[in-house]
Amino acid sequence: EIVLTQSPGTLSLSPGERATLSCRASQSLTSSFLAWYQQRPGQAPRLLIYGASTRATGIPDRFSGSGSGTDFTLTISRLEPEDFAVYYCQQFGSSRLFAFGPGTTVDLK
Amino acid sequence: QVHLQESGPGLVKPSETLSLTCTVSGGSITSPTYYWGWIRQSPGKGLESIGSVYYSGTTYYNPSLKSRVTISVDTSKNQFFLKVNSVTAADTAVYYCARAYVGLGVYDSWGQGTLVTVSS
Numbered sequence: 150e151i152v153l154t155q156s157p158g159t160l161s162l163s164p165g166e167r168a169t170l171s172c173r174a175s176q177s178l179t180s181s182f183l184a185w186y187q188q189r190p191g192q193a194p195r196l197l198i199y200g201a202s203t204r205a206t207g208i209p210d211r212f213s214g215s216g217s218g219t220d221f222t223l224t225i226s227r228l229e230p231e232d233f234a235v236y237y238c239q240q241f242g243s244s245r246l247f248a249f250g251p252g253t254t255v256d257l258k
Numbered sequence: 259q260v261h262l263q264e265s266g267p268g269l270v271k272p273s274e275t276l277s278l279t280c281t282v283s284g285g286s287i288t289s290p291t292y293y294w295g296w297i298r299q300s301p302g303k304g305l306e307s308i309g310s311v312y313y314s315g316t317t318y319y320n321p322s323l324k325s326r327v328t329i330s331v332d333t334s335k336n337q338f339f340l341k342v343n344s345v346t347a348a349d350t351a352v353y354y355c356a357r358a359y360v361g362l363g364v365y366d367s368w369g370q371g372t373l374v375t376v377s378s
Contacts, residue, residue, distance in 0.1 A: 150321070175363040182363040186305075193368035195307065200362065227329055237305055239364025247295065247307040 153250035155221050155237055161258040168225040170253045172238030177218045184243035185214055185223045188252075189234045197236075198223065225255075233257055260285035262355050262369035270349075270376050276342040280369060282357030287336045288313040293358040294338045295365060296329060299352040306351075310358055311338055345376045 169181035186194040266278035295310035309319035356365040
């Protein structure tokens with residue numbers, strides 16, 4: 150079973166700053182099956198990035214994903230007020246099971 | 259634009275069975291492109307994948323929940339279902355249904371979620 154770890158647990162930043170979020174897998178992943186989601190308070194998660202680096206439909210280009218193997222990164226180039234939220238990475242395994250990381254909270258400094 | 263809507267009791271007694279329905283509109287549940295899944299989120303916690311079902315009825319379950327969970331599909335009603343047996347307070351959570359894109363291994367559309375509380 151592949152375990153995802155996210156760091157930091159909380160990132161305190163100001164609007165306009167750059168956010169760098171990390172997701173690490175306990176075993177090497179197929180990059181095609183690494184995704185990132187955003188969850189705002191009281192809302193369902195929203196798909197941001199799939200295939201490690203491809204933005205989902207309608208996602209602004211300030212969001213970017215990168216990485217391979219066991220280390221993946223979500224970068225928000227300039228934080229907008231609506232970007233303060235919780236971010237989850239997710240992998241899809243060969244057994245057709247989905248697994249989420251514990252999340253990183255981006256909050257207002 | 260596909261829409262998913264969860265429905266079911268908001269309160270379940272300990273040891274009983276939690277049953278939820280997800281109704282899909284704006285798209286066919288028989289599309290071979292998608293799985294249909296359930297995810298839950300305990301209060302203040304992260305996301306936990308429960309499992310998913312293909313339109314054929316093939317299911318995939320989180321090993322940690324597999325012994326208590328059944329996911330099924332009714333293609334005639336464009337619905338899929340979740341049952342969790344022998345619930346405890348630890349099963350109190352917001353339950354989401356979602357559509358998963360087979361080729362990408364992602365949940366690309368989500369329901370709004372429904373809170374289920376386990377309490378006597």
